[in-house]
Amino acid sequence: MSKNRRRIEIRFRVNRKLRRVCVHPLTRLLDILRLELGLTGTKEGCGEGECGACAVLMDGELVNSCLIPAVQLHGRSIETIEGLSKRGRLHPIQQSFIQRGGTQCGFCTSGMIMASVALLMGKKHPSSAQIGEHLAGNLCRCTGYSPIVDSVRKVGKK
Amino acid sequence: MRTKHIGERVPRREGGLKVSGRARYVDDWTLTGALYGVTVRSPVARGIIRQIGYPAGTPWEQFTIVTAADIPGSNSVANLEKDQPFLAVDRVQHAEQAILLLAHPNKSLLEKARRAVSLDIEHLPAVLSLESSLAQEQVVWGHNNVFKELKIEKGNVDGVLNNAPVIVEGEYWTGAQEQLYLETNGMIAVANPKEGVTVWGSMQCPYFVHKALMELFSLPMEKVRVVQMETGGAFGGKEDYPSVLAGHAALLAWKSGKPVKMVYDRGEDMAATTKRHPSRTQHRTVVDRNGKLLAMDIDFAIDGGGHMTLSPIVLSRGSIHAAGPYYCPNIRIHGRAVATNTPPHGAFRGFGAPQSLFALERHMDKVARTVGLSPVEFRRRNFIRQGESTATGQRIRESIQMEKLLHRALKETNYEKKVRLFAKQNLKAKVKKGMGVSCFFHGAGFTGSGEKRLASVVAVEATEQGKLRVLASITELGQGAVTIFTQIAADALGISGQDIEVAQADTAFVPDSGPTVASRTCMIVGKILESACIELKQTLIQNGLLKERYTSNAFRAACKKYVKQHGQLKSFAQYQQPSHIQWDDEKHEGDAYGTMAWAIYIAEVSVDLSTYEIRVDDFLALQEIGKVMNPLLAEGQIIGGVVQGIGYTLHENVIWNKGRMVNNRITDYIIPTSMDVPPVRVIFEENPYEFGPSGAKGIGELPLDGVAPAIVNAIESATGAAINRIPVTPEVLLEAMENTNE
């Protein structure tokens, strides 16, 4: 048994790199990423799992990082928006968001793109309806969504 | 002028930063040694502060505590009226009003302390609704609760009303709407008597904040610096409130001697910051036997909340738009903005027009029905035409063609056929369908002589690398200002967009180009930018560094050379009011706007009678916006605005209890998700405006104006329920249907 009031050591992977942090067990993954690791691409929009701005991948599955306590992170592998571009080259989904107006103010964008990545891992060519359902947990106040759906549907196309 | 960038689907320039998480918003930035700040607010709508207590159990000596007594300068937020204090002194004028500020290095301790502060506030009777304010159930502001009253008069309304056999009357209500930008308000401040005050934050209008801080600290211009960080949406919600928050952060920094960061959580942002004004509009209309409007008598009232802030300007815009895109010889519009004891309402995309246009376009359907015309035919007969004048007496100079727009919109939606089909199907179906139309305009830029008074300035300068840098206080909020400015500058100079830089909106470096509001960025400020670019080019030509025809390379070389020779190459341009604009502020008479964008929106809805859930199945947004500068961004503006409008119409319901918003969570304040939106079909018509850059008009606010009436007209056509208020939740529709069936 490990009992903890103060801090525990958590080892986990972030964007394929092994990380070690010492935090209170209920520290939110969101705060670990932003405050401990300086990965500020992941945003806080509501703090209650409703808006999706803080969405990241945990072992390949989409989660809201504001709802993940540190104590459940040990040994996990997290992927954030910062891990998406490889050697400075944007991921095709990132390109598509720029090209098709999928980002406006940009605040929902990191979460929206991570949610899109999660979808595209399981389905190469999702329909608009599937994309709509898949992204329903990611709120956007600027685009009206269809440019985002378009960005996902036409990813990789000219 | 060749246009290589204007009119193209140029992708957003800062897009790369945004899609890779590298764009820096205020909360992404930390200063070493910074404290966090929080606000202690009034739970009471109106009252007298008896005592502020700091109960034992909290190490108060560790906290920086700021009250009104700590304010070095003027304790009022720079605005139209000096009635809004940064911190309450002895009276509370609205719920959530800031009373004191706390700062501490530990955020969680700070929250504990915030909850520990005890406030002893004696309750005074409060006014909590528009009706009770109008009825003066209590006088809570001035001598009659009225922030501003105005009258627009044309012809002789009473003359017509007195002799009219039939007057069609209607009353329409709209609720508050929360902007719900995804990034909450936030500010970082460094402030001390030696260096002055610097703030970095999320905002629309750096120079509004600048002025507010100068007055708050009694500092000269050069001692105050305001820097906009990447801003995660605004929609009007970051027009006036950032002045308050910047003041708070700076006060804590001033007193503690340390940098202070204040970022609201969602609950506080929703509860305490501005929302769209709730409204009531009453219409009395007379029509002749040919279905032509004879007289429109309109009473427009908005709830401004506890302080005046921008309410008079919202009222003005709402009133000017209240008679819409129709010609009527006799019009009277009576407008009032009144006080209640809720947090002040403020700017939100459309700025009063969505409220008055909801009323108008619902009422037009009612009048049409009364005189036995279809909603479409009635509107067609009354559209304003070139040479005719609006409610304010503005003569329409351009060749607007509302009939042509309407014709196209009807065709695109297969309107007539669908109306007949649905009428037939609805007889049996449990899911009823309907079509609704709305016709409207939106004037871009400040009203009347507002732009002349602003006298906005834009500068451009050559960099040492031979690039061109745009210096303007206009902020990128997601609407695409940086990209549009790049396009305008690149084409004005005939160079590549890659050679244009748009400087961060930092008052230490950029001139005052006015606020980023009122759909003015492209049409007004873009035009000034164009002039500044042309002047800079002329300087190079006159100095023999550039020929009339040149390449990007030649331009870069010329700039470098000039900078080497003269130290700097910079040109300024200032707003020049087109000579045709004549406006009388007192009478609200004349040319309210340089031009307007014109639109026809058509909604197709279905209503499930077993749950009264309403679904928008199809939405057509057709508008004439001068010149489409960037179709990709323009479509984004329209679709985004329409979806906000769908939320406004069907979902977004601010629930009040004793002057406080009680559903101040994203879980409980419902905005559309990707599953709630129809395909929004966007069609642009172009009719270039002489005084806009390349003919462009403003479009940012336009889409919000016409969504609600189109949808509610469609709901009525589906169900027969004559609904006169938004939001139309299923609960509201249930009640309305019961009344309809009785």
Place this chain on the structure above:
Amino acid sequence: MHAFLPDFEVYTPRSLREALALLNQNNHKPLAGGTDLMVLLAAGNLPAGSYLNVNGLEELGGMEVGKDKVRLGALTTYTEIRRQAILCKEFPNLVAAARQTGALAIQNRGTIGGNIANASPAADSPPALLTYDAEIKLISEKGTRVVPYKDFHLGYKKTLLGTNELIHSVYVPRRFRNWHHYYRKVGARKSQAISKVIIAACALMNKDRIQDIRLSAGSVAPYTLRCFQTEEILRGEKKSQAAIQKAKTMILSEISPINDIRSTAKYRRYVTTQLLEEFLLSLP
């Protein structure tokens, strides 16, 4: 983030046995997927104290398909439920509920056990479980007990779960394959909404008669309701306008909806009867 973290202790037991021992000694509150508790934490509304991180306990996870019943470990997530072919085939109400709980990121974390223990009257999966005669296995250091889920909820946020107990598993008997299923959630929007009304039902038809029926309702009472009396008057009935009217009247006497920030009692009553009618009309 409003919580003062030092006010909280978290224990991560290495085994179920250790978890149960801890529960027996102390007043720990279990933490599973975090989709409810972490929201309260961030809002500064989670009661200070000791929490037991049960999320990694293998015994509480997993799913087994037996001949007569399916066992869902308490830690089964909504996503896992959605992906199970057998559930899609035999227990579509449960899958529909999982699909409409929050959105995807929530479905990846939220657990069936947590949803039951949280005991929100608006929860999405309890109405579905009630239509399938689910049983809940509760475990403590003293042993296990299996209780019919219909007896589990006692009042608003009150359940049979002892402070020393954990929800171990949920069992659903495999006898509903030939029944007709119905699940409809009405919320404020198409997705990611908290329910205003949920009706879940299933019925076994014998020619044109309702041989057997299960009917439950969410968000219309202090806890998720199994509508026994309405079931009773429908059992053995033919699908007829008269039967439907009788059922609608009866269900109104069983529910006790309120006005709150999400809806009105009046609307909830109306929709409850409409959904009941829709279900009955959908029967062959």
